[in-house]
Amino acid sequence: MEMARPSRLVIVGGVAGGATAASKARRCCPDAEIEIYDQDEFISYAGCGLPYFIGGYSPNWRKLLARTPEEFKSRQGISVFLRHRVDAIDPENKSIRVVDLEGVSESRREYDKLILATGAAPILPDIPGRELEGVFALRSLTHALEMKAFIDKRAPRRAAVVGGGAIGLEMCEAFRRLEMEVHLVELAGQVMPPLDTDLASRVAAHLEENGVRLHLGARIEALESKDGAVTRLTTSQGSIDAELVLLSMGIRPVSGLAQRAGIELGVKGAIKVDERMRTNLPDILACGDCATTYNLVSRRESWIPLGSTARKQGRVAAETASGEESAFPGVQGTFILKSFEKTVGKTGLSASEAGDAGFDAQALTLEGSSLPGYYRGGGRMTVKLTVERPSGRVLGAQVVGDFASQADKRLDIFAMAVQASLTASDLASLDLAYAPPFSEALDLPIVAGNLAEAKVLGKVCTCNAEGLED
Amino acid sequence: MEMARPSRLVIVGGVAGGATAASKARRCCPDAEIEIYDQDEFISYAGCGLPYFIGGYSPNWRKLLARTPEEFKSRQGISVFLRHRVDAIDPENKSIRVVDLEGVSESRREYDKLILATGAAPILPDIPGRELEGVFALRSLTHALEMKAFIDKRAPRRAAVVGGGAIGLEMCEAFRRLEMEVHLVELAGQVMPPLDTDLASRVAAHLEENGVRLHLGARIEALESKDGAVTRLTTSQGSIDAELVLLSMGIRPVSGLAQRAGIELGVKGAIKVDERMRTNLPDILACGDCATTYNLVSRRESWIPLGSTARKQGRVAAETASGEESAFPGVQGTFILKSFEKTVGKTGLSASEAGDAGFDAQALTLEGSSLPGYYRGGGRMTVKLTVERPSGRVLGAQVVGDFASQADKRLDIFAMAVQASLTASDLASLDLAYAPPFSEALDLPIVAGNLAEAKVLGKVCTCNAEGLED
Numbered sequence: 007m008e009m010a011r012p013s014r015l016v017i018v019g020g021v022a023g024g025a026t027a028a029s030k031a032r033r034c035c036p037d038a039e040i041e042i043y044d045q046d047e048f049i050s051y052a053g054c055g056l057p058y059f060i061g062g063y064s065p066n067w068r069k070l071l072a073r074t075p076e077e078f079k080s081r082q083g084i085s086v087f088l089r090h091r092v093d094a095i096d097p098e099n100k101s102i103r104v105v106d107l108e109g110v111s112e113s114r115r116e117y118d119k120l121i122l123a124t125g126a127a128p129i130l131p132d133i134p135g136r137e138l139e140g141v142f143a144l145r146s147l148t149h150a151l152e153m154k155a156f157i158d159k160r161a162p163r164r165a166a167v168v169g170g171g172a173i174g175l176e177m178c179e180a181f182r183r184l185e186m187e188v189h190l191v192e193l194a195g196q197v198m199p200p201l202d203t204d205l206a207s208r209v210a211a212h213l214e215e216n217g218v219r220l221h222l223g224a225r226i227e228a229l230e231s232k233d234g235a236v237t238r239l240t241t242s243q244g245s246i247d248a249e250l251v252l253l254s255m256g257i258r259p260v261s262g263l264a265q266r267a268g269i270e271l272g273v274k275g276a277i278k279v280d281e282r283m284r285t286n287l288p289d290i291l292a293c294g295d296c297a298t299t300y301n302l303v304s305r306r307e308s309w310i311p312l313g314s315t316a317r318k319q320g321r322v323a324a325e326t327a328s329g330e331e332s333a334f335p336g337v338q339g340t341f342i343l344k345s346f347e348k349t350v351g352k353t354g355l356s357a358s359e360a361g362d363a364g365f366d367a368q369a370l371t372l373e374g375s376s377l378p379g380y381y382r383g384g385g386r387m388t389v390k391l392t393v394e395r396p397s398g399r400v401l402g403a404q405v406v407g408d409f410a411s412q413a414d415k416r417l418d419i420f421a422m423a424v425q426a427s428l429t430a431s432d433l434a435s436l437d438l439a440y441a442p443p444f445s446e447a448l449d450l451p452i453v454a455g456n457l458a459e460a461k462v463l464g465k466v467c468t469c470n471a472e473g474l475e476d
Numbered sequence: 477m478e479m480a481r482p483s484r485l486v487i488v489g490g491v492a493g494g495a496t497a498a499s500k501a502r503r504c505c506p507d508a509e510i511e512i513y514d515q516d517e518f519i520s521y522a523g524c525g526l527p528y529f530i531g532g533y534s535p536n537w538r539k540l541l542a543r544t545p546e547e548f549k550s551r552q553g554i555s556v557f558l559r560h561r562v563d564a565i566d567p568e569n570k571s572i573r574v575v576d577l578e579g580v581s582e583s584r585r586e587y588d589k590l591i592l593a594t595g596a597a598p599i600l601p602d603i604p605g606r607e608l609e610g611v612f613a614l615r616s617l618t619h620a621l622e623m624k625a626f627i628d629k630r631a632p633r634r635a636a637v638v639g640g641g642a643i644g645l646e647m648c649e650a651f652r653r654l655e656m657e658v659h660l661v662e663l664a665g666q667v668m669p670p671l672d673t674d675l676a677s678r679v680a681a682h683l684e685e686n687g688v689r690l691h692l693g694a695r696i697e698a699l700e701s702k703d704g705a706v707t708r709l710t711t712s713q714g715s716i717d718a719e720l721v722l723l724s725m726g727i728r729p730v731s732g733l734a735q736r737a738g739i740e741l742g743v744k745g746a747i748k749v750d751e752r753m754r755t756n757l758p759d760i761l762a763c764g765d766c767a768t769t770y771n772l773v774s775r776r777e778s779w780i781p782l783g784s785t786a787r788k789q790g791r792v793a794a795e796t797a798s799g800e801e802s803a804f805p806g807v808q809g810t811f812i813l814k815s816f817e818k819t820v821g822k823t824g825l826s827a828s829e830a831g832d833a834g835f836d837a838q839a840l841t842l843e844g845s846s847l848p849g850y851y852r853g854g855g856r857m858t859v860k861l862t863v864e865r866p867s868g869r870v871l872g873a874q875v876v877g878d879f880a881s882q883a884d885k886r887l888d889i890f891a892m893a894v895q896a897s898l899t900a901s902d903l904a905s906l907d908l909a910y911a912p913p914f915s916e917a918l919d920l921p922i923v924a925g926n927l928a929e930a931k932v933l934g935k936v937c938t939c940n941a942e943g944l945e946d
Contacts, residue, residue: 022943025942025944026942026943026944027945028944029940029943029944030943030945032943032945033936033937033938048752050942050944051918052835052848052850052912052942053916054910054911054912055848055850055851055912058851058912059850060849063850063851063852064850064851064852065848069849069850070850072942072944073942073944080864081946082945157491162800172911176911192802245911268689276817300755304816312773312910313910313917314907314908314917314918314922315907316908317917317918317942317943318904318918318922318943320943321904321926321939322942324851327799332946334905335905337907338907339907340908340909340910341906341909341911342909342910342911342914343911344911344913344914346718353907353909353911363659366798378522378525379539380522380525380528380533380534380536380539380540381525381528381533382533382534392839401545409913410881412884412885413881414882414885414909414914415884415885417909418885418888418908418909419888419889419892421906421907421908421909422889422892422893422896422906422908423892425902425907426892426896426898428896428903432590432895432896433789435804435805436688436891436892437772437784437785437807437808437809437810437823437888437891437895438784438811438888438891438892438893439810439811439812439821439823439884439888439891440524440782440784440812441524441642441646441811441812441814442522442524442528442785442812443814443879444812444819445781446790447492447522447524447784447787447883448784448787452784456791463508465505467792468503470494471499472496472520472522472542472543472787473496473499473500473787473791474495474496474499474520474542474543474792475499475502475503475552
């Protein structure tokens with residue numbers, strides 16, 4: 007096959023998907039001109055590491071940089087234009103209009119292939135006071151540096167975190183490490199809304215054990231200030247004194263540039279792409295948090311922005327742009343987070359989500375230990391498995407466990423089971439790595455498989471980790 | 477379907493497979509008489525935990541017992557006959573002959589279904605002195621108690637471990653914890669012969685760092701003694717002073733009883749079973765270390781005795797004996813062990829084993845960190861992946877890593893990839909659980925998938941954990 011390699015590849019946005027796309031494109035197209043434009047001051051950094059920078063695990067923010075613009079230039083011959091905003095695409099003439107935010111000059115740049123990696127932006131509440139000193143979102147490294155400078159200067163004693171998703175929970179831990187009084191405000195009646203209520207309540211209890219004050223089912227109404235700095239957050243359940251307010255209410259895809267160019271948007275306003283990361287317009291691709299993906303379980307177009315997915319999509323976007331055959335099949339929405347000494351995660355669908363997606367599904371909850379009782383260490387974890395009837399296919403799993411239980415290992419096992427369309431019976435037969443320092447003889451996913459298989463078949467089964475029945 | 481439930485189910489051997497079979501059979505057949513006969517003093521214990529009992533992780537041996545004979549009786553109405561040896565099977569009359577080793581009386585017991593779970597026995601060298609005081613095998617809890625009593629009484633200063641497989645390595649660690657001088661004697665030119673030499677040499681180096689003196693390529697020739705107790709081990713490479721000698725040269729299936737009854741044996745003399753655990757004789761099943769299994773990768777009958785497999789086979793044997801539909805598809809030979817602060821394991825085939833099994837296979841080695849550089853903790857690991865050409869199918873993986881790197885998690889991911897016949901491309905698209913406390917953005921199996929896919933396709937690829945190329 008004749009591969010039409012681009013001679014000019016332009017990438018808009020360079021955090022995760024864009025940086026990966028540029029780097030992979032250079033590997034595929036040694037002779038092309040490759041340019042990254044980003045309106046921020048930083049590219050190619052670990053966005054998921056920002057809470058750990060704030061919390062002091064990694065005091066040097068430079069460690070978050072995977073590759074600097076200078077390194078892109080010297081190692082790969084990729085030109086990076088920071089503080090350059092792309093404000094229009096001309097698909098007819100295959101060019102973009104670029105605004106230099108420092109010089110405030112405009113220019114026009116042509117492309118053979120254009121990859122949009124414009125990412126996502128924080129959802130901010132429609133209330134006054136968002137611009138007050140002490141009120142932050144945490145999405146970019148710039149945000150993190152601003153927040154860190156504020157904390158270092160003002161040493162706030164009280165923080166209010168608005169939004170109990172992954173970032174919110176990670177930041178509760180970071181602020182507690184910094185010895186602040188921490189309030190978590192969440193509109194829903196539970197933390198981590200993607201989790202079932204029973205598992206979320208375990209997470210909530212652990213947050214409270216660690217000194218986080220929960221305000222669930224509370225809507226934020228106003229921010230009060232003194233001398234331009236926030237002093238109080240008013241909610242539907244009363245007001246909270248706080249000198250630091252983090253707005254972590256979720257994110258939305260940055261797709262306005264694409265939309266103005268006539269590029270079709272998909273679910274939740276993300277740029278609609280196929281499995282080769284192509285948009286509806288020729289020679290324009292998209293990847294990362296600005297783009298749609300495909301949910302392998304629900305078989306629906308989805309928007310599930312994650313740094314790991316962005317990097318996988320970035321590779322495929324670059325390969326497609328380079329004329330190679332490549333595809334990203336999709337995801338099942340796996341996520342994980344550490345909250346103090348608990349691991350919390352999910353892959354695939356809950357039973358109610360599976361029902362919404364048209365499955366006849368049922369859930370099964372079990373608890374277990376990671377290691378045999380005669381070995382030291384390890385921990386306990388709870389697994390909630392979603393199984394399709396009558397096939398026994400594993401549609402999803404949720405886990406909440408002690409960090410020391412390596413619940414992440416079991417979540418990855420379930421993630422693979424979901425991705426490979428395994429059944430409960432397949433789980434029960436998994437040849438996992440067993441020795442006492444690593445697991446019970448029958449590790450939790452195997453026990454779960456036995457229990458789920460019996461349940462789907464309507465049989466009684468009380469298999470334990472030693473293969474015995476009660 | 478009419479299910480013919482047995483009214484008398486007899487099980488020979490009760491450590492892992494037999495205990496599980498009895499327990500599961502009770503669940504399937506509430507009204508049956510179920511009996512376990514075992515010539516030893518103990519059943520239903522964690523054989524894999526014995527090195528940790530000796531090494532002092534678990535000083536109370538009762539913790540190794542999953543269920544006592546009394547508990548089998550009171551909780552499940554299962555009758556356990558300890559110190560009873562079954563020395564003949566009469567398939568025509570569906571009965572067994574049982575010798576009471578305490579009373580030395582014989583009796584005949586009838587069965588509707590018979591499950592053989594006779595396990596495996598240590599391979600002992602054909603040299604004099606095996607019965608000397610201080611010379612041990614470590615296969616049963618009885619062995620362990622004898623060795624522990626010897627250690628407590630004699631406080632040996634020097635131990636020689638003969639055989640550098642999993643038990644040998646685990647016991648080197650146990651003896652070092654007990655502050656003995658430890659020599660490891662292995663006939664092969666490397667420790668852990670199932671591993672490729674390059675990986676085995678890393679394990680060997682770690683053993684030496686932890687004070688284990690290696691004697692590789694050494695054949696044992698004689699045991700010297702004084703006053704009936706061992707004092708020295710002579711090998712083809714010289715002699716080693718030792719008051720404690722562990723013979724961990726491997727095991728063989730205990731299948732003589734079956735063979736005498738006309739039951740067909742398979743590979744390595746193990747009892748040949750189908751995927752429902754049936755032998756060639758009607759109403760006689762087998763499970764656990766005495767039975768064959770099926771290698772899902774090589775597609776060959778195999779003998780891979782492991783406690784986890786025994787329990788899975790025990791469940792299926794009981795279900796088949798109870799007239800239910802059930803099958804154990806097989807294994808890919810996954811194993812793991814902890815050796816001091818390293819994790820060592822394998823799943824599926826090495827490249828040379830794959831070649832022997834008729835695959836066009838190639839290997840790929842990569843090293844990586846478990847966690848991002850900006851997060852604390854974690855460790856490094858080396859993975860050697862076996863991939864089929866040109867399909868890219870993952871045929872196996874070997875790992876050697878820091879215990880803190882959670883190499884076990886990655887080994888399980890590879891084990892599932894092998895079991896589900898995933899390709900390198902599938903690995904690259906895995907939706908694993910990513911957050912900085914758990915992995916890099918692209919966890920090692922995903923990076924391995926990218927590298928392997930490119931290698932199989934003959935392309936250059938230098939993907940790293942941040943999705944970037946060099």
